[in-house]
Amino acid sequence: MEGGCGNEAKLTLYYISAQEDAKCAEACCKALATLLLNSLNQQKMKELGAIEVFVQAIGETESMEVLQTGSMVICALVPLPDAKKRLLIEGRRLPVEEAGGKEVLVRCKQWVYGRKPSPEWLNAAMEVLDIKEEEAIKEQREREIEAERLVADDLFMDNRAVSSGVTPNSFRPEFYSHLELFREAVATPKKDEIGDELVELVDILF
């Protein structure tokens, strides 16, 4: 009987510890999601070779909050549609796609947003990951034909601006509101701790 109660208490402790760990991982993912909107930091993540390990960890998590915020990190690593098309035309693959990022996003859509509409950032990233090589090549050909036609009409036209099809660097929106990060601290006064020294200090200061 006693052993049973002990196990119950230990399980409760485990539950609390697991919840605290999940909150910690969630906070880290939120920080990573905002940091990885910067291309220099994306490069650092690639250099660390951590994309595959991270995607695998998020794919296996049992915490819905970690799955949600981890998906934000994966979406931050997904480029804009033009950049993805350019990669495909150059015959390169997206590291986050190769690591199984799309499967994690699908899992997030099904489990976190199963009964409500999924957010714009998730839909946009999934659309980018759905772009196929044939589609990218076809669009590039159309752009080149258009560029040739424009140059034929105007000899001073710089056809690179039309044929590259890449939009200039733009600041991508954040995944959550800044207000979500602010917290109030709970201060509990302890009588034993407030000694005469502190009372004297109040007299000095005021």
Place this chain on the structure above:
Amino acid sequence: MNAIEYICENWTDAYVLASASKLICNLAFNNVYTALSCLAAHCDEALSTSIKKSGGDKFPDVGEAAMMAYCNLANNESNQTHVGSTGAIELAVKTLELSNDVRVLTAAAMACASMAFKSFINKTRMGDAGAIKALLEVAIGRGNGGASEEEQVSG
């Protein structure tokens, strides 16, 4: 405000330092003007002194309160830039690298997120300070929700 700085500079008691940090945290909570006033009174330097005096995980309450205060102080673009330029980023990254207390780590990660939010300069500063590696290690280490059930029950 000057009283808070005086306390952080001259006191070594962990409870007092944690309470002073919590006061800064609550003063800056959701208020751009009071956060700016705190920064004008050098509260960011006081927080830095508090963390250094707390000796890592020896007094986790101080570390947690100070990181929460940094998070609340960085509540608009100019405050973010100010907080980021006074060593808070390096302190937050060091905390992520060295601490083993889950509440301190959570507060440090939130502080990183708040300082970097929509701030190009702080995102770059954090990347240079090694925040990506530190955050990844904590996120991957704790992403599954802690130790396994068997470990907890048998331990």
